[in-house]
Amino acid sequence: MRRIDAIALTLLVLLSGGLIYLLFRGIGVDNFTAGIWSQALLIGGLMVWLGTYVLRAATKGMTLNTQIQNYKDAVLRKRLEELSPEELAQLQAEIADEEGEQGIGNRE
Numbered sequence: 001m002r003r004i005d006a007i008a009l010t011l012l013v014l015l016s017g018g019l020i021y022l023l024f025r026g027i028g029v030d031n032f033t034a035g036i037w038s039q040a041l042l043i044g045g046l047m048v049w050l051g052t053y054v055l056r057a058a059t060k061g062m063t064l065n066t067q068i069q070n071y072k073d074a075v076l077r078k079r080l081e082e083l084s085p086e087e088l089a090q091l092q093a094e095i096a097d098e099e100g101e102q103g104i105g106n107r108e
Contacts, residue, residue: 017042 017038024034056062
């Protein structure tokens with residue numbers, strides 16, 4: 001997120017708090033109660049956002065992690081495309097050998 005995006009988001013949250021307060025005042029809620037409810041809604045929204053952020057961080061669903069994984073997959077795909085048929089067959093044989101060795105070790 002760029003700095004200007006963060007500033008815009010902060011201003012949006014501040015303005016939405018004021019608009020919520022004015023909405024409560026418009027439906028006839030007194031000043032004190034309207035302030036409490038507008039703050040409660042803003043804090044509730046913040047807690048929901050924080051919960052989704054923590055969940056994405058814990059499951060590694062963050063944008064950067066996804067971009068890095070997509071890049072690694074693209075590089076691997078490109079390298080596989082550049083292999084000659086002989087090199088690809090050799091690589092597949094090596095993988096089969098490693099899987100066979102691991103399978104023997106797991107049976108013991």
